[in-house]
Amino acid sequence: MVNVSAREYVLDFVSALTSVRQSMVTSYPALRTLSDMIPLVRRGGMDRRGISRDGVGYAVHGIGCRMADQRGREVDVDFLPDGSEVFDDWRVIRFIESLDDGLDISREDVLSSCRELVRGGVLREVRTGWFSAVVLR
Numbered sequence: 678m679v680n681v682s683a684r685e686y687v688l689d690f691v692s693a694l695t696s697v698r699q700s701m702v703t704s705y706p707a708l709r710t711l712s713d714m715i716p717l718v719r720r721g722g723m724d725r726r727g728i729s730r731d732g733v734g735y736a737v738h739g740i741g742c743r744m745a746d747q748r749g750r751e752v753d754v755d756f757l758p759d760g761s762e763v764f765d766d767w768r769v770i771r772f773i774e775s776l777d778d779g780l781d782i783s784r785e786d787v788l789s790s791c792r793e794l795v796r797g798g799v800l801r802e803v804r805t806g807w808f809s810a811v812v813l814r
Contacts (some may be wrong), residue, residue, distance in 0.1 A: 682780060682782060683782045683783075683786035683787050683789070683790040684790040684793065684794070686767055686769060686772070686773050686782060686787070686790075687787060687790045687791055687794060687800075688706050688767050688794075689772070690752065690764070690768075690772045691800075691810045692766075693746060693750045693752050693772065694752050694754065694762065694810065695810075696746060697733050697735075697744040697752050698710075698711050698762075700729050700731040700732075700746070700762075701714070701729055701735065701744070703729075703730075704729035704730045704731055704733070705717075705723065705729070705747075707722060707723070709719040710760050711742060711756070711762055712756035712760035712761075712762070713760075714735075714737050714742055714748060714755060715737065715740065715742075718737045720722040722723070723737075728736070731747070732746070732747040733746050733747070735743065739755075740755050740756055741753065741754050741755035741756055742754060742756075742776070744806040745775070748761075749775055749776075749777075750772060750775055750776060751771055751772055751774075751775035752768075752772060753768045753771060753772075753809075754768065757803065757809075761803065761809050762804055762810070763807045763808060763809050763810075763811060764807070764808055765792065765806050765807050765808070766784045766806065767784065769787045769791070770782065770784055770787060773787075783803065788806065791808045793809045794808075798811060799811055
């Protein structure tokens, strides 16, 4: 049985990712997807660090981006070559820590929850230990 709190936090992470994605794409017309940030920053068309007009802070790193919404929730993702946003258990733990609610959720519980959500069709495990939200169209 998976820790229900861990499952809820993974779902909260995915929800926060959806929210910051929308804020960034709305604030920066050159972005169709979050992954467009990497080439845009490399070409000098966007600062490596900044704050969207909606108040989402961002910092582009290597092959990904760490963002914090107006409530301080930290969402960090890497981008695959196809533009998919991916995360691992460590990134979800960082998200949980940014909530500062005093709960201690283990990485093992987060990983188990992610795999349960894969079985439920909410996430995909794109490679061992790395997950992406299933986008319903």
